[in-house]
Amino acid sequence: GESVGLHxxxxxxxxxDNSIINCAYSNSASDYFIxxxxxxxxGPQFIIDIRSNMDKRQGQRVTVLLNKTxxxxxxQIAATQPGDxxxxxxxxxxxxxxxxxxxxxxxxxxxx
Amino acid sequence: xxxxxxxxxxLVTQMGNDKSIKCEQNLGHDTMYWYKQxxxxxxxxxxxxxxxxxxxxxxxxxxxxxxxxxxxxxNLHINSLELGDxxxxxxxxxxxxxxxxxxxxxxxxxxxxxx
Numbered sequence: 001g002e003s004v005g006l007h008x009x010x011x012x013x014x015x016x017d018n019s020i021i022n023c024a025y026s027n028s029a030s031d032y033f034i035x036x037x038x039x040x041x042x043g044p045q046f047i048i049d050i051r052s053n054m055d056k057r058q059g060q061r062v063t064v065l066l067n068k069t070x071x072x073x074x075x076q077i078a079a080t081q082p083g084d085x086x087x088x089x090x091x092x093x094x095x096x097x098x099x100x101x102x103x104x105x106x107x108x109x110x111x112x
Numbered sequence: 113x114x115x116x117x118x119x120x121x122x123l124v125t126q127m128g129n130d131k132s133i134k135c136e137q138n139l140g141h142d143t144m145y146w147y148k149q150x151x152x153x154x155x156x157x158x159x160x161x162x163x164x165x166x167x168x169x170x171x172x173x174x175x176x177x178x179x180x181x182x183x184x185x186x187n188l189h190i191n192s193l194e195l196g197d198x199x200x201x202x203x204x205x206x207x208x209x210x211x212x213x214x215x216x217x218x219x220x221x222x223x224x225x226x227x
Contacts, residue, residue, distance in 0.1 A: 032214055043116075043202050043218030044155070087153055093214060099168050100216065102155040 012109045019077040021106045023090035026071060031095040035064060035075045038105070039086045047075070047088075052095075077108075085110045115139050116219035118203050124225045125193055133188045133222045135203030143167075144186035145204040145216065146178060155202070161186055162208070190224075198226045 013019045025033075031052040036044035050057045050064045050073075057064050063076040073090050087107050091100040116137045125131050137144060145168070146158040159178040160168035166178070175191040186203060203219040 034215065036218075038153075041221075043204075043220050045218070046215045049215060089155065098160060098162075099157045099170070100214070101157075105153045105155075 009104070010107045010109065012111060013080050015080060015082060015110055015112050017080055019075075019080045019084070019108060019110075021075045021077075021088050021090075021108065023073040023075075023103050024071060025073060025090070025092050025103075027092060027094050027101075028068075028071065029094045029096060030092040032093040033064070033066060033073050034091045034100065035062075035073075036089045036091065036102075037084075037086045038089065044089060080108075080110050082110045082112065084108060116203055116205055116217050118201075118219040118222050120222060121220060122223050122225075124227065126227055127193055127195060129193050130189070130191045131193060131224070132190070133201055133203075133224075135186045135188070135219060137184055137203075137205040137217070137219075139205055139217060141205040141217075142183060142208045143206045144180065144183075145206075146186065146188050147202040147204060147218075148172075149200040149202060149221070151199070159186075159188075193224075193226045195226050198224055200224070 034049040035047040037047050038044045048059045048064045050066050055066050061078045065074045087105045089102050089105045091102045119134045143162045145160045147155050149155045158172050161180045164180045177189045180186045200221045200223050202221050204216040206216045
């Protein structure tokens with residue numbers, strides 16, 4: 001069936017470096033994508049979203065890139081900080097549905 | 113002020129018992145959700161209510177029954193608890209489900225342990 005997945009289950013980066021977290025999706029009918037951050041013991045927290053009519057969107061220190069041709073989504077975090085250590089999820093919503101389908105999550109570990 | 117709150121935060125119970133988890137949101141949102149997160153951190157939608165009406169009902173055992181007394185509350189009742197029900201359950205809310213901004217706000221989660 002349709003699925004959302006992540007290329008790397010864990011990612012370790014040094015403080016100050018840029019991080020890139022990748023996500024592949026298989027439902028070409030998806031029209032909305034979100035990145036969430038989940039810290040230990042907490043609920044997922046919205047980071048940034050993008051609609052399918054865009055290919056890039058920037059927030060504060062974060063950028064989401066969408067490549068619909070290859071059905072790929074990425075989250076770039078600039079100047080990664082220890083507080084960025086968390087599990088990151090991408091999620092997508094099919095244009096015909098209401099539910100968000102979440103990917104498996106990537107654990108980001110920021111080392112000093 | 114807490115936007116989406118859940119009670120209890122931890123719930124330990126024995127197999128066969130019936131338990132409820134409560135959720136409240138003070139964001140004025142029309143849509144609320146229940147998700148289950150397993151031990152591998154995989155998040156899966158279970159139910160969604162829009163203006164107190166059930167709109168998403170994924171394949172979950174009918175031992176799970178959501179109840180929405182009003183737009184601000186969505187409770188989850190679980191009958192005859194099984195070991196496999198152990199997980200973290202998250203409540204979430206969002207604006208009107210057809211809204212172009214589809215950001216969902218999550219509660220802190222309820223860790224359910226069935227022994």
